[in-house]
Amino acid sequence: MSDTQAPLKTFIIYARDDKAYKDQLIRHLRPLVSSSYLNVWHDGDILPGEDWEKKIKSNLKTSQLVLVLVSVNCLNSEFIEGEELTTAVAQLKDGHTRIVPIIVSPCGWRFHKLFVGLQGLPEDMKPVSEWPNPDKAWTNVVESLASIVDETRAEQAAFLQQQQKAAEQARLAALAAEQEARRKAEEEAQARARQEQQEREAAELQRQKAAEKERLDTEARQKAEAARLRREAGDANGGSNKFIFAGLGVVVLVIIYLAFFPPWKTKKPEEEAQEVATQQGKKPSEPTNFRKDDQKAYDAAKKLGTLPAWEKYLQQYPSGLHAEEARQQISNLKKQIATKFKQAKNWYNLEEPDKARPLLDDILRLDPDHADAQRLKQSLK
Structure with a gap:
């Protein structure tokens, strides 16, 4: 038995006239109680002023093991038959409770409909009152109950393991x-x-x-x-x-x-670049150097990888060798910057400056002139 397993809540059903047998059973169950096999409850635990019938029913419904002290007195009790045994048998059918009859004195219990199919104690269901030494009878009952508790716990552990396995399979x-x-x-x-x-x-x-x-x-x-x-x-x-x-x-x-093909409308890329350079006040490069200058400007923009660098290249060479790639880079950078700024602003609103600051640093690396990022970073200080 595992020390971590909780004791089985046990309910004792007995007739008032069999109180002496109940007291003997309680004394002999003491080792099982102290060893956390059982947690025993009976009507003697009802405090003065409490609703005894309500307490009996509530404790019976939550019990895992029901011990019935069977005698003529028990079989003739209307409350035991109509309330306690009926409830216990219903819980037995639902699989919530196990019922163990303990024959304390000779009676015709075998013919009672509620005990049909139940195995009783002591050994060979010989009434306790007919044992030469009653202590031996109760010892037999206690040992049998210990085995029942171990068996019940093993079943519960197997059921729990099966449930856990099923839950894990369902999760997977x-x-x-x-x-x-x-x-x-x-x-x-x-x-x-x-x-x-x-x-x-x-x-x-x-x-x-x-x-x-x-x-x-x-x-x-x-x-x-x-x-x-x-x-x-x-x-x-x-x-x-x-x-x-x-x-x-x-x-x-x-x-x-x-x-x-009007020659006055057709300009070569070199001529377009020279015209842009002239408009910007720069000295146009020689046509023979156009491709070389274009490639040099492209390499510089690619090395920097910033939005201003790509915009500068595209402004100088709108029809250059890498103009289409420059437009794509500008579009991608603008999208990245917009996404990062939105994330940084969300972290700022959540008062998480340590998470917003790296995003703003990335934005200003890609676009040093980003005014909104500059203002937001300044506010973090």
Whole structure:
């Protein structure tokens, strides 16, 4: 028996005329009580002024072991049969209570409906009053009760272990289900993202095809119009105007080319960078050095990794070799800064300056001119 297990709450049912037997049993149960096997209650524990019937019923309903001192007096007690035994048998059927009849004197207890199927004490259910030495009878009862307590506790421990195992299995199953649901949700989100990306790419490809088709159709119409003009010119001037017609065709083709690719509207990236530099009051770099200067400015911005550095690069080279990457970096940095500032402000509102300060330091590292972050950090001091 484990010393940490609580004693079984035990209720004694007996007839008033069998009080002497009850007192003998109490004396012999003393070792089991002191060893924390049993916690015994009987109607002798009712204090003066207490509702005895209410106390009996409440203690009986919470008892794990019920000892019934069976005698003629017990079998003829209406209260014992109608209240105590009926309640105990109901609890027995529910698995909450174990009933042990103790035969104290000869009687026809075997024929009582409430005792059918119950194993009694002492050994061979020989009444205590018929033992030559009553102490031996009570000792037999005590030893048997100790075995019953050990058996009951083993059953309770096994049941508790089974419950704990079932609870752990349920917890693990719930955790696995949660992880599986999360995994499926992530897979579905990734699938949706891929689908959306494919749809965007397909739409962009379709748009490019439509634009290319429109360009080719326009070019074909212009060529057809030029051919028609050449034919009309040839019909009007005859063979003597062949050279003039040929020259007219060349002029028309030049006009078409200029309509699509006007040199005065097309600027190379080097020229755009030089124009921006001129507007800023800087000396334009030589066209041959454009790519070198572009790469140098890009490397500097990438090394710093700050918002002003990338904005400066994009301002100098709006159509540079790395302009698209610079725009993406600026967008990402702005999102990071906005998220970190929101988190820092939340920690500030929660009066957690030690958690807000590192976030503000990160923001000011990425954007030293962030006014809101500067003010919030100043207020932390």
